[in-house]
Amino acid sequence: MSDQGQQHYVDDRPYDDSERLQHQIAEALENDAPGWILVWRRFRKHRVALVSGIFLLLCYLLLPFVGFIAPYSANERDAEHLYAPPQGISFFHEGQFIGPHVYPTTAKPDLENFRWHYQIHHDRPLKLEFFCPGSEHRFLGLIKTDKHLFCAPAEATVFLFGSDRLGRDVFSRILYGAQLSLTVGLIGIGISFVLGILFGSLAGYLGGKTDWVIQRVIEIIRSLPELPLWLALSAAIPAHWGPVAVFFIISIILGILDWPGLARAIRGKFLSLREEPYVQAAEMMGASRSRVIRKHMLPNFSSHLIASAMLSIPGMILGETALSFLGLGLRAPAVSWGVMLNDAQNLAAIEIYPWTAIPMLPIILVVLAFNFLGDGFRDALDPYSH
Amino acid sequence: MEILRFAFFRLLSMLATLLLVSALIFFIINLPPGDYLSNQIAELRATGQAAGVANAEFLRQEYSLDKSLPHQYLVWMGLLPGSHGFSGILQGDFGWSFEFDQPVADVVGQAMWMTILVNLVALLFVYIVALPLGVLAAAKSRTWVDYSTSLVGYLGLATPNFLLALILFYYGHRLFDLPIGGLMAPEFEGEPMSFAKLKSVLLHLIIPTFVIGTAGAAAMMQRLRANMLDELHKPYVTTAEAKGLPARARLIKYPLRVALNPFVADIGNLIPSLVSGSVLVSVVLGLQTIGPALLAALKSQDQFLAGFVLLFVAALTLLGTVISDVLLMLLDPRIRYGARAGTNRS
Numbered sequence: 218m219s220d221q222g223q224q225h226y227v228d229d230r231p232y233d234d235s236e237r238l239q240h241q242i243a244e245a246l247e248n249d250a251p252g253w254i255l256v257w258r259r260f261r262k263h264r265v266a267l268v269s270g271i272f273l274l275l276c277y278l279l280l281p282f283v284g285f286i287a288p289y290s291a292n293e294r295d296a297e298h299l300y301a302p303p304q305g306i307s308f309f310h311e312g313q314f315i316g317p318h319v320y321p322t323t324a325k326p327d328l329e330n331f332r333w334h335y336q337i338h339h340d341r342p343l344k345l346e347f348f349c350p351g352s353e354h355r356f357l358g359l360i361k362t363d364k365h366l367f368c369a370p371a372e373a374t375v376f377l378f379g380s381d382r383l384g385r386d387v388f389s390r391i392l393y394g395a396q397l398s399l400t401v402g403l404i405g406i407g408i409s410f411v412l413g414i415l416f417g418s419l420a421g422y423l424g425g426k427t428d429w430v431i432q433r434v435i436e437i438i439r440s441l442p443e444l445p446l447w448l449a450l451s452a453a454i455p456a457h458w459g460p461v462a463v464f465f466i467i468s469i470i471l472g473i474l475d476w477p478g479l480a481r482a483i484r485g486k487f488l489s490l491r492e493e494p495y496v497q498a499a500e501m502m503g504a505s506r507s508r509v510i511r512k513h514m515l516p517n518f519s520s521h522l523i524a525s526a527m528l529s530i531p532g533m534i535l536g537e538t539a540l541s542f543l544g545l546g547l548r549a550p551a552v553s554w555g556v557m558l559n560d561a562q563n564l565a566a567i568e569i570y571p572w573t574a575i576p577m578l579p580i581i582l583v584v585l586a587f588n589f590l591g592d593g594f595r596d597a598l599d600p601y602s603h
Numbered sequence: 604m605e606i607l608r609f610a611f612f613r614l615l616s617m618l619a620t621l622l623l624v625s626a627l628i629f630f631i632i633n634l635p636p637g638d639y640l641s642n643q644i645a646e647l648r649a650t651g652q653a654a655g656v657a658n659a660e661f662l663r664q665e666y667s668l669d670k671s672l673p674h675q676y677l678v679w680m681g682l683l684p685g686s687h688g689f690s691g692i693l694q695g696d697f698g699w700s701f702e703f704d705q706p707v708a709d710v711v712g713q714a715m716w717m718t719i720l721v722n723l724v725a726l727l728f729v730y731i732v733a734l735p736l737g738v739l740a741a742a743k744s745r746t747w748v749d750y751s752t753s754l755v756g757y758l759g760l761a762t763p764n765f766l767l768a769l770i771l772f773y774y775g776h777r778l779f780d781l782p783i784g785g786l787m788a789p790e791f792e793g794e795p796m797s798f799a800k801l802k803s804v805l806l807h808l809i810i811p812t813f814v815i816g817t818a819g820a821a822a823m824m825q826r827l828r829a830n831m832l833d834e835l836h837k838p839y840v841t842t843a844e845a846k847g848l849p850a851r852a853r854l855i856k857y858p859l860r861v862a863l864n865p866f867v868a869d870i871g872n873l874i875p876s877l878v879s880g881s882v883l884v885s886v887v888l889g890l891q892t893i894g895p896a897l898l899a900a901l902k903s904q905d906q907f908l909a910g911f912v913l914l915f916v917a918a919l920t921l922l923g924t925v926i927s928d929v930l931l932m933l934l935d936p937r938i939r940y941g942a943r944a945g946t947n948r949s
Contacts, residue, residue, distance in 0.1 A: 436620070437620055437623060437624060439872075439875070440620070440871065440875060440917075440920055440921055440924055441624065441875060441917050441920065442876070442878040442879040442882070442916055442920055443875065443876070444880070444882050444883055445882055445897060445912075445916050446631070446913075448882075448897065448898065448901055449628070449631045449632060449901055449909065449913060450631060452901035452902060452904075453631070453634035454635075455635070455636070531761070535763055538763050539763065539764070539883055542763070542765055543886060543898060545898075545901070545902070558763075558765075558766065561766075561769070562769075562887070563769075564769065564772060564773055567769050567770065567773050568773060574766065574769075574770075577762070577763060580761075580762075581758070581761045581762055584760070584761035585758075585761045588760065588761065589757075
């Protein structure tokens with residue numbers, strides 16, 4: 218251990234710290250990016266949440282094109298094929314590629330067990346048709362057309378997920394059902410938002426007696442079990458109302474019982490934010506009250522609101538399903554996932570015709586996706602989470 | 604002493620709440636136009652049965668259904684005397700179920716106890732499942748234990764209760780020979796309680812408990828895991844580790860006790876959702892709780908039955924909340940002193 222041989226490495230290039238500086242600038246740029254970019258960067262790291270978000274986006278984007286994608290219309294009945302099992306689309310016939318095709322089936326009644334047996338004619342492959350005329354629908358809800366993405370060849374059927382009690386295509390009905398089942402939560406959350414923000418900010422802003430009254434109301438509504446109240450409220454819908462009216466009323470009912478949680482969160486945020494130094498600073502600098510609320514307080518809890526909204530949408534989707542399942546929600550000509558599951562209500566259906574319960578898969582997927590998305594969002598929005 | 608006073612005031616406020624709730628319920632039930640009897644009268648008139656009309660008219664008067672709504676409410680609650688000695692809920696007369704043509708008390712009598720039983724068992728299930736799994740998931744966070752429990756938890760949250768019920772019923776029967784439908788084997792209906800009957804009830808309870816409890820257990824588990832993780836990252840745990848405290852004690856002795864607090868406080872949220880779930884599941888599985896009675900009553904506007912069931916369900920949840928508040932106060936001294944000092948804790 219002698220100092221003799223110790224030599225310092227000296228670089229003979231002139232000192233240049235542009236690299237370090239560049240790094241610093243990049244870092245500063247990184248941190249000075251607008252808030253939503255920071256959020257997006259954190260959100261991107263949540264792989265599951267990202268995938269869920271893309272999945273949901275696709276689902277909602279597909280809604281206007283449902284009539285085009287579905288091979289059948291929602292209430293089209295095929296009396297020859299009741300309770301037909303799911304059919305696959307094959308590409309190879311006897312080892313040879315002949316393009317997408319299906320095999321025709323014929324139903325034979327089984328009079329002993331009172332069910333249908335389906336015989337598949339494997340010798341007669343029939344090619345699927347594409348961009349073919351079928352039942353009329355409105356493309357994008359505007360243009361009347363009868364073109365479908367694909368339809369069954371003339372002498373066969375294409376029941377991807379089987380057919381139900383009345384010979385309606387489960388796959389097409391799931392697509393049509395998505396239109397109602399996916400939007401009921403959005404409308405519900407909209408109503409819940411308006412009520413929640415109104416009462417929450419009233420309570421947080423005015424304080425005193427108003428606050429006390431709103432708090433008690435919130436407590437009462439939160440302490441009651443939701444489902445019986447939903448049932449009671451939807452039992453009040455007159456039976457002669459059309460599907461659209463029922464749909465809106467149901468989403469209003471779902472929203473009415475959901476706002477208290479939101480209102481409480483908003484009130485809490487209001488109270489705690491009012492004490493924050495930056496709010497006080499803004500007030501001292503003479504900002505008007507409405508400016509303080511709009512520019513300083515609202516941006517701070519709007520992110521929180523979005524996350525909590527995403528987490529309460531699944532509850533509404535499940536709520537609609539439960540109500541329709543019990544026969545107190547959406548009714549027959551309307552198609553929603555809950556209405557479809559109404560058919561799968563008994564054990565016999567689950568045992569003999571398990572495909573009538575397929576609508577539960579999209580429900581589970583969508584609810585899971587909303588949960589993951591909400592979780593990911595909440596984490597990404599919280600600047601202190603890392 | 605302080606606890607007793609707290610419990611007493613909490614009960615008082617619960618009764619006040621319940622009174623408000625009863626008005627709310629009465630209002631909701633009377634939202635749909637018409638009522639059971641006027642529907643019936645119209646139907647009888649249409650078919651020309653005069654005797655039935657007279658009978659229904661008599662019932663209408665008997666239960667003051669021909670009076671104004673506020674009057675009806677007061678009669679229903681028992682604050683005003685009814686026409687012919689109908690005394691109202693506060694005096695123990697729950698009214699007449701037009702749908703079943705029996706006094707409400709007879710319709711829901713046994714079902715009330717069964718409802719309480721089902722919900723209690725489900726509550727127990729939630730705690731028994733959520734406590735160990737939540738702690739385990741936190742202790743082994745970011746391992747396969749954690750991931751698989753949270754996957755099961757998420758699935759439990761996302762699957763509609765009623766479908767889970769049907770599917771479990773089917774497989775429970777096929778694989779484990781669990782009984783299907785009802786809360787007890789038919790031969791025990793109306794029998795006095797015996798060991799065999801108890802066994803039958805317990806066997807029948809397995810699947811409903813599982814179905815009703817899963818969602819609650821999943822939510823509770825996630826919350827416990829999050830709380831535990833928060834605690835486990837605190838410096839005192841590191842200190843304990845540095846000092847060589849065994850892993851088990853390091854987990855259970857301090858962090859768990861802190862993390863348990865919200866566990867108890869959450870009963871207030873848990874009970875309403877359990878009761879909701881039990882109503883739905885009872886309808887699907889044909890359990891003899893008040894769920895099916897409620898659905899039937901709501902569909903046919905049988906107002907006394909529906910009103911009583913809703914009120915009962917509300918009372919059950921409110922009582923559960925009161926019990927959880929009192930428990931929480933017993934468990935956590937900080938809440939007692941915190942309340943007195945008036946400090947604002949979140």
